[in-house]
Amino acid sequence: MAISLQKGQKVDVGLSKISVGLGWNPNEGTGQAFDLDASAFMLGEGRKLVSDAHFIFYNNTDSPDQAVHYSGDDTTGGNSDGDDETILIDLQKVSADVQEILFIVTIHEAATRKQNFGQVRSSYIRIVDQGSSSEIAKYELDEDFSIETGIEFGRLYRRDGQWKFEASGIGQQEELGFFLSKYNA
Structure with a gap:
């Protein structure tokens, strides 16, 4: 049974091959x-990007170590x-210099389109076991982000050789x- 996370809550991942699913509805x-x-964002020392190639998004879908793959951009809203x-x-493939993988969702052209997360509902991030397709943990963003256009949803981080997940929910x-400026080396 999946764990329903609250903001700031942490959970041991305990798997090697996972998918991180993100969902929302306008x-x-x-x-x-x-x-x-x-x-x-694949971060190393000082919570900074290991390199530009460690920023994974719709124009850079694979990390240099082949550990992270972005499956594609849903432009349908x-x-x-x-x-x-x-x-x-x-x-298991994440290079040793990566200590954290941070997941961020932003609204494309938010200022031009006058959009924000106050106009979005049912936002979540979830961890899924790739082998069984079972949901391990889910964090539903239930806060009211009325003006925010970018949100740090959650992060995977390495602690004592083990991977953990923390539900963040930090809006900007x-x-x-x-x-990119905040986390660039």
Whole structure:
């Protein structure tokens, strides 16, 4: 049975091949289509990107160590059943200099389209066992993010040789460039 996480809660992953699914739905009548983009930041010392190639998103779908694969961008606005975007991870392949994998979702062209997470509902991040397709843990973003345009959903991090997952839920009124500046070495 899957663990339902609360903000700040941590859980041992205990698997090597997982997928991180992210999902959302725009509120009815919000106008233009929503294009939310998931990204994975592979961080090392000082919580900084190991290199530019360790920023995984729709234009860079694979990490240099082949441990992280972004399965594609859902530009339909999250109207699908299930995960809207998925990131596949083989934790055994993650290079030793990566201590954390941070998952961020931003709204593409949020300022131009006058969109924010207050217009999005049913947002979540979940960890799934690739072998059995069983959901291990899920964090549903139930906070009211009325002005935020980018959210750190959660993070995988290495502690004493084991991988753990923490539900973050940290919102910013910023787009992807802000997070790149924040975590760039």
